[in-house]
Amino acid sequence: MEFSSYILHWYHNEHRDFPWRATKNVYKIWLSEIILQQTRTSQGLSYYTKFTDIFPTLKDLAITKEEKVLKLWQGLGYYSRARNLHTTAKHIHYNLEGVFPNNYEELLKLKGVGPYTAAAISSICFNEKRAAIDGNVYRILARVFDIHTAINSTKGIKIFQKLANSLICETNPGDYNQGLMDLGATICTPKKPDCNNCPLNSICIARSKKIITKLPIKIKATKVKERYLNYFCIEHKGQFLMNKREGDDIWKNLYDFPLKELHVPNNNNSTHDKKITKDIIGGNSFSIKKSVKYKHKLSHQKLNITIHHIITNQAPRENNYIKISQKQALELPVPKPIEKFFQELFNPIPLDNER
Ligand code: SF4
Incomplete structure (x- = not known):
């Protein structure tokens, strides 16, 4: 079986139900992706619900005051996300006639949208074949393919990007990307991964070599x-x-x-x-x-x-x-x-x- 088939099969049987999984509405998917950057899903869920209740459409968000957005964001941290969210909503509403960009390259031009978020949105909403690589994905790939290059080094980023591009599912890249993220969040966790219930356990090299906890390799972060x-x-x-x-x-x-x-x-x-x-x-x-x-x-x-x-x-x-x-x-x-x-x-x- 191909790598992507393991992921898709597992995702279709085991995926977690979240409100953003029940929609392809690009505004709501974008909102969920920005909220979930650097945030646990359990914490992000209540913020997603609050934002979609108070701002059900992009226009509702665009025409509100920044202060209201920041107040709703309070407690979630990384406030530049909230400021960028509002700036982007205004940009789309006033400069793009309210029409959300519908491909990776155009999404990437939006403030607060980086390669990961653009890949996630374009694959989920527009079926574009783009690999979304976050910490969860780095961890899975490093372990399954036994990669010892630091995930946050220039060389490592290139290696993982190339590998991720070669593995992505042709037919359903959106579910595939979400499957990988879910697998990393629930099974292939940083500590004590649940290898017995992992769909990749038959092909995982780190597991067979018993070096799971050594991977992924990361260069130490800058001093606090x-x-x-x-x-x-x-x-x-x-x-x-x-x-x-x-x-x-x-x-x-x-x-x-x-x-x-x-x-x-x-x-x-x-x-x-x-x-x-x-x-x-x-x-x-x-x-x-x-x-x-x-x-x-x-x-x-x-x-x-x-x-x-x-x-x-x-x-x-x-x-x-x-x-x-x-x-x-x-x-x-x-x-x-x-x-x-x-x-x-x-x-x-x-x-x-x-x-
Ligand atoms: S077998 Fe274990 S280490 Fe390998 S991908 Fe699955 S959970 Fe991660």
């Missing part, structure tokens, strides 16, 4: 940068000073508090924190009600966050900040640690998406 974010949540008569993040740093277009980034850990230097507070609020009297610490991991950054909750009885200087009420604070898109902070502060009022 450690950052110390010292936030000042200034509250005056139930209103908070906040700021819309700009530039190329993390959390672009999300809202946060006045921030002083440190180069070293915050060791509760209250003199220093009080001085910064004075600078922000303009010399008014204040009290630091409490300071809360959070740790938050991003792909290449480890964030050590301190949020000082400061109460002042006189109106603070606003400078570049805006005043936000409690209701607005819950509606605005904010980074996860600030969402947590608000949750604890406003407890027991739950956040919208948890009702």
